[in-house]
Amino acid sequence: MLDDDQTHIEVNQExxxxxxxxxxxxxCCAARVYTEExxxxxxxxxxACLECGTCLAVAxxxxxxxxxxxxGFGIQFREG
Ligand code: SF4
Incomplete structure (x- = not known):
């Protein structure tokens, strides 16, 4: 389990x-979460992440x- 102050996105820099x-x-990130160094x-x-999943699709x-x-935390999507 993550604390609220821990990142939920782990980057494999290699x-x-x-x-x-x-x-x-x-x-691709509309929330400008990533900066390329x-x-x-x-x-x-x-x-700032909106949990849209786009970055996972292009990575x-x-x-x-x-x-x-x-x-109970984060954005939840429901049908209907
Ligand atoms: S899930 Fe969406 S908002 Fe979050 S880091 Fe990826 S592209 Fe950006």
């Missing part, structure tokens, strides 16, 4: 740098790992 997917990850790594301001396999918020 994969990000090796694949160059940091550019797409940073560009000059060395190709990503810095993360996780508190290279293994580049991002998510720890979903504990029950």
């Amino acid at each position: 994969i990000v740098k090796a694949t160059g997917c940091g550019t797409a990850i940073a560009a 000059p060395d190709g790594s990503l810095s993360v301001e996780y508190a 290279a396999p293994g580049a991002l790992k998510w720890h979903y918020p504990r029950g």
Whole structure:
């Protein structure tokens, strides 16, 4: 379980740098959570995350790992 002050987004910087997917990850995020650093790594301001999942869709396999918020927190989507 994560405390509220712990990031729910874990970046594998080696994969990000090796694949160059940091550019797409940073560009896709409407909340500007990611900043691509000059060395190709990503810095993360996780508190701004809207939990839309877009970054997971564009990231290279293994580049991002998510720890979903504990029950009752975060954005919830419901059908109907
Ligand atoms: S889930 Fe959405 S808002 Fe959160 S970091 Fe990824 S792209 Fe940005």
